[in-house]
Amino acid sequence: MARALLLWAFLARAAAVADEVKSLPGVATLKNKHYAGYAVVNETTDRQLFYWFVEAESGNQPGVTPNIIWMNGGPGASSIMGLMVENIGPLTLQQSGELAENPHAWSGKNNVMIIDNPVGSGFSFTGKESYVKSEKEMREDFYTALKFIFTQHPEYARNPLWVTGESYGGKYVPNVAYEIHIRGEFPLKGIIIGNGVYSGLIQNPTVPEFAYNQGLIDEHQLLESKLIIAELRGDVSRQLQTSGWVTRTEFNAAVAALQSTDYSLGGALDSAWLCLCGALVMFMHAGFAMLETGSCRVKNASNVLMKNLVNVCVGTLGWWVFGWAFAYGSQGTPANGFIGTDGFFGIGFYTVDATTGVISPLASCDADGCQSTMLSWFFQWAFCTAGATIVSGGVAERVKSPTYAVYAFFMASFIYPIIVAWSWGGGFLATITSVGYMDFAGSGVVHLTGGVSALAGTVVLGPRKGRFENPEEFECHNLPLVVLGTFALWFGWYGFNPGSTLGMHDGATGALAAQVAMNTTLAAATGGITVFLLRYVITKKYDVGGLCNGILAGLVSITAGCGNVECGSAFAIGLVGAFVYQGSSMLLQKLKIDDPVDASPVHGFCGIWGVLAAGFLDWGKGIDQYHGWSGWGCVTEGTACKTGLGGDAIGAQFALIGMVILWSGALSTIAFLVLKLTGLLRISEEVEEVGIDCKSHSPAKAYSLSAEAKSMNSVVCVQPGSKNAWGEATA
Template sequence: MEQVLELSYALDTFYFLMAGALVMWMAAGFTMLEAGLVRSKNTTEILAKNVGLFSIASLMYMLVGYNIMYGDGVNSVIPGLSFLLGADNTTAAVVAGGEDAPYYSNLADFFFQVVFVATAMSIVSGAVAERMKLMSFFVFAIAMTAVIYPVQGFWTWGGGFLSELGFSDFAGSGIVHMAGAAAALAGVLVLGSRKGKYGPNGEVRAIPGANMPLAALGTFILWLGWFGFNGGSQLQISTVENANAVAMIFVNTNLAAAAGVIGAMIISRIMFGKVDLTMILNGALAGLVSITADPLSPTPLSAAVIGLIGGMLVVFAILIMDKKLRIDDPVGAISVHGIVGIWGLIAVVFNNADATIGAQLIGIVSIFAWVFIASLIVWFIIKAVMGVRVSEEQEYEGLDQSECGMEAYPEFGKK
């Protein structure tokens, strides 16, 4: 029996780590997607930003963020404060059996969670692209990954008041994606739009990205990584029940993404008369965000419908953000992860009998309000102390030179 428990522990730990590695690979997806959707003069800065934010997230979550999110709270609203990671499980604790026996490594859990907080921060990166100071972004990343994200994570996955209310978010449509979008929205409002994006007479000017192959590659990398994002959230795979659940999660995740592409394709073809590649890429991500709140309960057909609606919704959301609200989001991150994240949380009640619309709405409002207000305060402090926006001349020349001192494509346009 002891050997069976040890083998099960090893298998679940290995699965957890590999799922985390897939989610870490999503950092490459966000990097390539953003690099493809910005102008070539801002590519190096995007690359530096994404490598930097992942590193900051890893260190800050190790120092304090993980303990805020999963430590003992003062109460169900206010988390506790402690530092660094504790010891891992002993063999004796594993083979003791029973309901309280650990079934995977504590450090595997940390690794899996840290790549989630980095994902939330990656969402902010694309929304503020092409006009934010690099160091100001990194300072915000410290606050986001050390405190802002972990506090709302404590309310939900950490056993806080939203968990007690019955709020349901299996893999993070709200906890990760909507939270990242809320922080991004606060940053964009403080930052303002890119120069030339909106004309004096109210016209909206398109600013095309430089590299559509990179954007498509980034989307496929994210699609692949999402199997770890959702599948790993099952936490176990060593029993028949859990193995079947993981298989269902993989199938539903894939179908929602595929249906999201079709939904965005249909709407863009109807509205623009053409199939807009950027919209269908965002449609895939919208389908993925939609199903993330509950990829296990729906049937495959229901998962496809959820993704289809998400893919349709994101096209309208992007257009409203851009043309009506004049919120300049170069990659559509606020729409994909925020608006569609809300849809994903609401969609949970259609397939999960334990979820209630009341608890879902309270969760949506609580997470969004906390992250948005806290982020807005931090952004304003950063603006007052060191500024958040590059000069007009630096923006015109591109952030690659002013922030990084090198070009991503040094031979571009040269003989």
């Protein structure tokens, strides 16, 4: 306590603000506002950190004026040394012991703060000798003190924050910045470290060289100093040296080896991550199959299941033969901005050395590692076949299976890949404005493409016979399958959205994947419960099917912006997505458009909303600062955030929506119309009446029911002069 009392002897008399300093010895007028005091960070042990805060001489502009935190080295020295002796604060301590104005102060246009940290440093103290024993404890204490200060003075809390320090403070700065970053309450912009202490193993050997180059020691003293340091380093140094000292060549070789290991590890982690996420996306087909089968009538259950299986198989071949090449030929960014032109049939995915015969996979590399082209092919294949499956649900129960297989191939090999070439492949939509479009995981590229195509097929095919005359006959026949399919899709979405980070090579990528997963979860839950409540208000009945589609509506809505919106925005996106789905579903009913699984309301209309939301609700400052594809950071110009990008961003989103609707809608409509005019599109009325399963499948039933179940199931397969689905004679 003695040190604290000595300090407070120099502080001002009590002021209106409890911690405001009104005067200092020998200073006539304080040009800056000063605040000083103690923040209790642990009441049990009376652990208190001393702070001093100086407002910028130019005044504080909330949200604009930078807050700069300074930490001195020592260890144990008070950061007042930096505030009062170096060029940080507005006053400097003269040799005479008097305070004078500092013409070079950082506090001219910046708010400056020091916190004596950790406890025991400078004027900070603990009443029970409870000193910190870990970096985690240190940074948590510091954050508690910082929060206390900003609670006392909220006008500074949202200003851009910089954490700075020197010497031994270089150990504290990254730890403190990390704590501020993960808490996310204050807008941390960066750190600055001068002459920081980080590793004696690396730094100590440079001291003799520095002294020699400055003429402070001679060559003999240089060699003697090196010998002493080498002996002190002992076993640790032997890992990097061959003769008692690390030469530049040896050091560079060791660093290169470590970098090579990290580089290979980054590529391996990316590969494992994308293989796992691609498999999760592929598993979504099980969800689509269960959802569509349960939503349709029992007499067509086998056919719906078959279409989903055929869709994946045929779509895979289409992606292999043409799709990948059109979408990502020349590894993205097609030269013509429209379509890729190489990579058909997987040609060029690996090379063979003519001399050694060694086979090497084609890979794209950056600073984080290498990813093979085959890895990208696999992950993007899962997305391609998912987009085509959306159409399957919209045309269920009345489209001819061979015809749909042809369309699925066309979808996977041409319609969808061209959309990808324009967007994810680096085509013209990626550069249509200064920031390009934002569709992190595919609200537009995948879901809107599939939803618009499903709507085209539904309209061209027309409704199922009797759909709007006897609607009760078309209710889902197996609600458990619908719920199971919904959960499977939700589960697979954690590969769809987080996997679109396209890697897992460092902490920042992992944090972004976690943010994406959180947003995905919130939007799904919000969408589901909102539709459930809406339908209860309308019908006064619990609608489980509506709850399922509401969940999917939330998932589709968040897919575009899951990587650049806050969790509160994710809630809003799911909420609005639920209303978009419910409204569009009712619109289709009113227009007598028969979509058995609501594919176009869920994927098409909610896909549009998702793309728009990604632009409007970006977690930057809207038109002032925009993040988009930059993730955690804003779009920059030089060293600062580029401003005024909101109009560009929204314009790019509308361009993406327009091009997807025009391309997929036009081509799908043309394809379905041609098939309809040739009589190849729709099944006959006879087949529609008895069910596709009875007419075209063997066995002619999807379920083997017990006698009790048969008596409860009124839907039977009847053909004159034949037997029904359970082998009983018919009239």
